[in-house]
């Protein structure tokens with residue numbers, strides 16, 4: 001179960017990034033180009049926020065079964081000084097929760113805005129900040145500190 005969830009969590013990262021980038025692109029395009037906020041835009045906003053929530057659920061599940069996190073929680077004092085353990089036990093969850101909350105707030109604010117321009121603007125700004133927070137806490141394969149593979153096989 002652990003290996004499957006880890007592979008799924010790793011894969012869903014790409015879905016989040018692609019959907020966020022597309023929603024942000026639609027946001028700036030609509031905002032700066034004075035486009036009408038179409039049903040398609042509304043679906044893009046909704047699907048992006050949903051994918052983020054799915055990743056949150058998978059991440060939470062993973063958090064409770066991960067041997068790395070369980071070691072971190074059981075040896076909190078010493079583990080705080082070990083980069084990998086601190087990252088997955090504390091930093092990753094905090095940053096990702098923040099990113100996903102920003103996306104959720106942005107999505108619900110955009111939905112409630114009265115004009116199309118405000119909808120696009122709200123979506124563009126909140127999603128961009130959410131994306132930056134998420135990007136900063138992904139254990140990228142190229143990272144010299146915490147590195148995880150680009151893809152994991154199931």
Ligand code: HEM
Pocket residue numbers: 006007009010012013016052055056058059060061062063066067068069088092093096097099100134138139148149151152
């Ligand atoms: C946008 C949100 C998120 C993204 C893009 C993301 C991405 C990733 C990636 C790429 C990994 C490495 C997977 C691998 O080893 O192949 C990972 C690991 C992990 N993530 Fe996330 N994550 C997100 C949110 C969360 C959240 C909200 C939680 C907890 C509530 C979480 C908990 C974990 C844990 C516990 C691991 C490491 C498990 C282990 O190696 O034992 N993630 N995440």
